[in-house]
Structure formats: structure tokens, C-alpha cells
Amino acid sequence: MYDIRLEGVTKKFGDFTAVDNINFTIPKSSVTVLLGPSGCGKTTLMRMIAGLESPTNGKIFFGEHEVTNVPTRRRNIGMVFQYPVIYRGTSVRKNLELPLLSEKLSKAEIDKRVDEVAEILDLKDVLKRFVEELDNGTRQKIAVAREVARQPRIILFDEPITNIDLTSKLELKRSMKELFGRLQQTIVYVTHDQTEAMTLADQIALMQDGVITQSDSPKEIYDKPNSQFAGWFLGNPGMNFVPPEFIKVSGTKITSPLFSQTIDLGSKAASADTFGVRAEGISVSGTEEKGAVQARVTRKALGAGGQYLLDLAVGSLLIKARVSHSVGRSVQNSVWTTIASENITFFDKSGTAL
Amino acid sequence: MAKSIETLEKSIKDVPKAKKPESKKNWFSWGLLAPVLFFFILMSVLPTIWMFGLAFYDYTLTSANKPKLIGFKNFFDFLANQQLAGSVSRTFIFLLCAIILQTFLGILIGVLFWKNDKMPGRRIALTLFFTPMVVTPIATSLFWKFILDPTLGVINYFVSVLGFERFDTLTDRTLAFPTLVFVDTWMWTPFMTLMTLAALGSVPKAELEAARIDRLPLIRLIKTVIWPHAKFILGLGILLRTIDAFKTMDLAYVLTGGGPGDRTELIAVSLYRFAFKSFKLGYSSAVSVFLLFIAIALTAIYLYILNARKKAEE
Numbered sequence: 239m240y241d242i243r244l245e246g247v248t249k250k251f252g253d254f255t256a257v258d259n260i261n262f263t264i265p266k267s268s269v270t271v272l273l274g275p276s277g278c279g280k281t282t283l284m285r286m287i288a289g290l291e292s293p294t295n296g297k298i299f300f301g302e303h304e305v306t307n308v309p310t311r312r313r314n315i316g317m318v319f320q321y322p323v324i325y326r327g328t329s330v331r332k333n334l335e336l337p338l339l340s341e342k343l344s345k346a347e348i349d350k351r352v353d354e355v356a357e358i359l360d361l362k363d364v365l366k367r368f369v370e371e372l373d374n375g376t377r378q379k380i381a382v383a384r385e386v387a388r389q390p391r392i393i394l395f396d397e398p399i400t401n402i403d404l405t406s407k408l409e410l411k412r413s414m415k416e417l418f419g420r421l422q423q424t425i426v427y428v429t430h431d432q433t434e435a436m437t438l439a440d441q442i443a444l445m446q447d448g449v450i451t452q453s454d455s456p457k458e459i460y461d462k463p464n465s466q467f468a469g470w471f472l473g474n475p476g477m478n479f480v481p482p483e484f485i486k487v488s489g490t491k492i493t494s495p496l497f498s499q500t501i502d503l504g505s506k507a508a509s510a511d512t513f514g515v516r517a518e519g520i521s522v523s524g525t526e527e528k529g530a531v532q533a534r535v536t537r538k539a540l541g542a543g544g545q546y547l548l549d550l551a552v553g554s555l556l557i558k559a560r561v562s563h564s565v566g567r568s569v570q571n572s573v574w575t576t577i578a579s580e581n582i583t584f585f586d587k588s589g590t591a592l
Numbered sequence: 593m594a595k596s597i598e599t600l601e602k603s604i605k606d607v608p609k610a611k612k613p614e615s616k617k618n619w620f621s622w623g624l625l626a627p628v629l630f631f632f633i634l635m636s637v638l639p640t641i642w643m644f645g646l647a648f649y650d651y652t653l654t655s656a657n658k659p660k661l662i663g664f665k666n667f668f669d670f671l672a673n674q675q676l677a678g679s680v681s682r683t684f685i686f687l688l689c690a691i692i693l694q695t696f697l698g699i700l701i702g703v704l705f706w707k708n709d710k711m712p713g714r715r716i717a718l719t720l721f722f723t724p725m726v727v728t729p730i731a732t733s734l735f736w737k738f739i740l741d742p743t744l745g746v747i748n749y750f751v752s753v754l755g756f757e758r759f760d761t762l763t764d765r766t767l768a769f770p771t772l773v774f775v776d777t778w779m780w781t782p783f784m785t786l787m788t789l790a791a792l793g794s795v796p797k798a799e800l801e802a803a804r805i806d807r808l809p810l811i812r813l814i815k816t817v818i819w820p821h822a823k824f825i826l827g828l829g830i831l832l833r834t835i836d837a838f839k840t841m842d843l844a845y846v847l848t849g850g851g852p853g854d855r856t857e858l859i860a861v862s863l864y865r866f867a868f869k870s871f872k873l874g875y876s877s878a879v880s881v882f883l884l885f886i887a888i889a890l891t892a893i894y895l896y897i898l899n900a901r902k903k904a905e906e
Contacts, residue, residue: 325817327819337808339812
């Protein structure tokens with residue numbers, strides 16, 4: 239299998255820079271999710287890897303081979319599009335076979351591969367049906383199966399479940415998760431949906447304005463965002479950010495009305511401008527605790543999984559905290575909060591984590 | 593629980609229905625339609641009904657006799673008329689030749705334009721290429737008559753410069769008909785190119801890209817990706833051309849007047865002669881009714897294709 243190496247890859251559309259000088263390696267045999275808001279350049283980057291767009295500048299390597307100017311047909315990649323692509327007027331089986339026919343495989347080998355993917359993606363029952371009769375969710379499964387059956391070394395997914403109705407979406411996400419566990423290929427998956435990214439990725443590359451701002455494992459990128467953008471974009475709700483007026487820096491020490499303790503940030507303290515804390519990084523208690531900060535509950539909402547999302551006011555500062563069902567149900571107007579120092583991320587004026 | 597659902601249902605039923613000023617709205621839309629409707633009825637519907645009636649009469653403007661109801665006699669006369677049968681079959685040969693040529697060339701040129709979508713000057717080339725289609729057919733016929741003229745025409749000028757003998761294609765017994773097909777093709781190939789471009793444009797980009805990724809060979813690309821989408825618009829294009837070619841009148845009338853002999857006499861030219869040269873209104877109405885039914889049959893196919901496309905898209 240190949241890794242995908244991008245060297246100074248840039249793509250401009252007129253005056254607009256969609257992808258800005260990206261140097262990045264997508265590791266082989268793993269799932270890398272390009273995540274970011276619409277217009278951040280993630281799809282353009284993927285299309286350049288596929289050869290459907292050519293970079294304005296820079297080079298693309300598959301392993302040791304430079305492919306920057308190699309046409310799509312000769313790149314040996316698979317790609318699943320946002321809009322489910324099916325080859326019309328044929329059966330599902332024929333759809334899966336079509337690309338294999340160009341690979342000069344034996345009939346037995348083709349049948350074997352088709353049956354295999356049909357099994358994995360639960361398409362056995364529809365193999366004989368005509369593709370036009372099937373709904374979008376199944377059509378997208380066919381598109382996925384087709385690319386998997388070809389066994390290319392790299393498979394690209396361009397927001398494959400965005401245009402699918404909700405029920406099929408969950409099903410497709412589940413089969414994709416299972417599939418990715420089995421595949422040995424290098425997989426690049428583009429999405430703007432953080433839940434998808436969190437579920438499927440071995441590695442997330444977070445993109446903003448044509449640049450990869452952070453890349454790491456889902457857990458790492460969630461717990462240790464390197465920028466305010468990463469903290470805000472990932473998580474639902476995004477990270478709480480506490481504005482500068484609630485921070486007091488004296489020497490290397492930082493205090494805040496939210497802290498029950500002083501935090502020593504060493505030499506970095508001077509540039510600390512704001513700090514962030516995740517909603518679940520705030521511990522909440524219904525009874526007064528020593529050293530805890532008192533807060534007023536302004537709103538209580540029951541969220542997914544029985545957890546409660548609390549809107550808290552500490553003086554004039556508003557923050558959100560996620561608490562367990564039992565705590566959430568019992569708390570009334572006043573709560574006592576503590577934040578462990580490892581749950582706090584400081585940012586400088588430009589929004590970069592310290 | 594049951595009770596709450598009941599109340600919910602009740603509250604849904606009790607929602608006051610939004611008042612639709614339906615009658616007012618209707619008046620307004622009818623009002624907007626009225627002028628068009630008025631002229632449509634006056635210029636299209638009434639004459640058609642009139643024509644149906646006339647078809648059963650012996651009615652000749654130049655005759656002193658009063659119009660006489662003669663039943664289906666006009667139709668029998670017309671079906672027995674060898675000359676008319678000749679012009680009907682000639683019309684079919686004409687439209688077959690013209691449409692095969694136009695479709696073939698139209699697709700060829702359309703694909704060239706489609707493949708080279710980044711070619712500099714593409715827009716200008718397209719605009720120039722489409723001009724024959726927007727020029728009035730009468731004008732086209734007239735200037736082709738000049739171009740082909742044996743004494744004044746530019747083609748014969750070059751022919752004589754090159755040392756060959758001047759010739760007149762429009763009065764030549766073998767060349768007149770092909771010349772008519774040629775001018776029609778010159779005029780209408782751009783239309784088929786336009787339809788080809790529209791048809792190719794209706795193929796989703798992702799499907800074309802997927803075919804590149806999946807390395808489908810050209811034949812399969814055409815069969816499984818392009819054709820399923822393009823067939824509707826292309827089919828409509830061919831049908832529209834067929835309906836139109838069937839009515840071709842101005843071209844033949846101006847270029848050859850149906851001659852030499854009856855070599856280029858298409859059905860519409862015959863019809864024109866019966867109605868406005870011999871003033872046999874009853875007889876020509878019967879011919880028109882016959883033509884109308886052919887046009888209706890073609891339109892039915894047209895609607896069928898439109899419907900099939902709608903279904904396929906669902």
C-alpha cells in the first residue's frame with residue numbers, strides 16, 4: 239500500500255486560493271479524514287489526489303511515485319462521490335463488475351470479489367435488481383462496494399453520506415466503519431460532519447481556509463486542540479471560551495473567577511489571552527464544596543444519552559457544562575463547579591494554543 | 593396518553609384553514625392568459641375547425657358553383673392521386689436523409705465542442721456556428737439560390753476559374769434533391785449540435801468522473817453513463833427536427849419551386865399549390881387533415897419521450 243505525500247500543494251481558482259501550500263503525508267493503510275467547514279478546500283484537495291483537478295503548484299506522491307501529472311485513469315484509485323454514482327440500465331451485479339472487466343481478471347476472480355463485497359455491504363439480496371429501482375442509500379452502498387471490489391491501493395470518499403436520508407445514513411455509516419476495519423487500503427475521507435470524522439477516522443486532518451491546521455487522532459485533536467478554531471469546530475457544543483476580561487495574569491500565575499485555584503503557566507503566561515474548557519471538562523456538584531466556584535443555572539436541557547447540558551452563569555460569564563443524568567436531574571438553581579487544570583487550554587491573541 | 597393524542601388530533605383538525613382567495617387568483621391568471629388565448633383561438637383553433645369542415649366540401653374559389661357537401665370524396669381523390677403519393681414518399685425520403693445527416697454531423701460537432709471546453713474562442717465559434725439556425729429560412733433559401741446560381745453564383749465563379757464547366761444544381765434532375773437536403777442540413781445541423789451539447793450537459797459530472805476513476809472503456813462509458821442520460825434530449829431533438837422537416841416548404845419553394853418536374857416537390861409545396869394556386873380549398877383541407885394526423889402522431893411520440901424521461905428521473 240502507498241502513503242500519499244503532498245509537497246507544497248496549492249490550488250487557485252482565479253484569485254481565490256482554495257488550497258494553500260499544503261505539506262502533508264497521509265499514512266498508508268489507515269483512515270484519514272479531511273474535516274472542515276464548507277469552502278475550506280478539503281474537497282479540492284481530494285480531487286487533486288484523484289487527478290480530477292491539477293494543482294497550481296506543488297507535487298503529489300503515491301509512495302515513491304510522483305503522480306502530479308498522471309491522468310486519473312492511470313492512478314489506480316477508487317473514489318466514492320457525494321452524489322451516488324450508479325451505472326444505469328444494468329443490474330447491481332453488473333455495476334460491481336463493470337470496472338473489474340477493465341482489469342483483465344478471470345471470471346472466477348470477478349465473481350469472487352463481487353460476492354465478497356456484496357456480503358460485507360449487505361447487498362446480496364439486491365444483486366439481481368436493476369440499479370434504477372433502488373433508493374439513494376442502497377445506490378451509495380453499490381458505489382462503495384464497486385470501489386472496494388476493484389481493490390485499488392487508495393480509496394477516496396467525498397462526503398459519501400451527506401446526500402442520503404437519515405435512516406440509510408446511520409446504516410451506511412455503520413457498514414463503512416466495519417468495512418474500514420477490514421480494508422488494508424489507504425483511505426481518505428472528506429466530510430464536514432464531526433461525528434462522522436470522530437467515528438471513522440484513525441487520523442483527522444482539520445482544515446480551515448485551504449490549510450491543514452491540525453492533524454492527530456480523534457481523541458487527541460478533541461482533547462488538545464491547537465487553536466480556538468479546532469476547539470470550536472469539534473464538539474457539540476464547541477469548547478467554552480472565556481474572554482480576556484475574566485483572566486488576570488500576574489507574573490507566571492493566572493487567576494480567573496472560574497478557577498478555584500491559581501494556575502502557573504511559566505513563561506507562557508505573559509501571552510495568555512483567553513482559555514477554553516470543554517463542556518464535559520467542568521465538574522458540577524449540587525452541594526457546596528470547599529474551593530468550588532458557585533454558579534447559577536440559567537437553563538437545563540436533556541441531551542443525547544441522558545446527559546444534561548447546563549447553561550451556567552458565573553457572575554456575568556456564561557458557560558456550558560455537560561453532566562451525568564443523575565447530577566443534571568438533581569441540581570436546582572445553584573451549583574458548585576471545579577475545573578481540573580488539565581482540562582484547561584490557554585490561547586494567545588491569535589487563537590493559537592499555548 | 594390516549595387522551596393526549598386525541599386532543600392533539602383535535603387541535604390539528606381545529607386549525608383554522610388558511611383562506612385561499614381562489615376565485616380572485618383564478619381571475620387574475622385567466623386575465624393574464626386572455627390575450628394569448630384570444631389570438632390562439634382566433635388564429636389556430638377556429639381555422640383548424642374550419643379546415644375540418646371544409647375537407648368535406650367541394651369548394652373551389654375560382655368556380656362559380658356554391659360549396660357542396662361531398663362527404664369523404666376529397667379524401668378518396670387524394671388517396672388515389674399518384675402525384676400526391678409521390679410527394680408524400682418524397683417528403684419521407686427527404687426528412688430521412690436530412691435527419692440522418694444532421695444528427696450524425698450535429699453529434700460529431702457537438703462532441704468536438706464538448707470535449708474542447710477550454711479551447712480559446714470557443715464561445716465565438718459556437719455563436720458563429722449557430723447563426724444559420726437563427727436566420728429566417730426564406731432568407732437562407734434566397735442566399736443559397738444566389739450562391740448556387742449558374743451565372744451570378746460564387747460557387748460557379750470558382751468552378752469556372754478552375755477551368756470547369758458551369759453547372760446548375762437546382763435545375764439538374766439528379767442534383768436538385770440532394771442540393772435541397774444539403775441546404776437543409778447546412779441550416780439545421782447547428783440545431784442538432786445544440787441538442788447534443790444539451791444532452792451531454794445533462795450527464796452528471798460525477799458520473800463522468802467516476803467512469804474515469806473506474807477506467808471504463810469508451811464503449812461502456814457511452815453505453816452506461818452517457819446514453820442513459822443523453823438519450824432523452826437527443827431523442828427530442830431528432831423528433832422536433834422530424835416534425836419540422838415534415839413541414840418543409842419555404843426551402844423547396846424558393847430554391848426549386850418543386851422542380852425540375854416534380855423532383856423536389858415536397859408535400860407542403862403540393863399543398864400550397866392546391867390551396868393558393870388552384871384555390872381548391874376543400875381538397876387541400878383534406879390533405880391538411882391528413883398531415884395534421886401525422887403531426888399528431890409524431891407529437892404523441894414526443895410527449896411519450898418527455899414522460900419517460902420524467903419517470904426515469906424519479
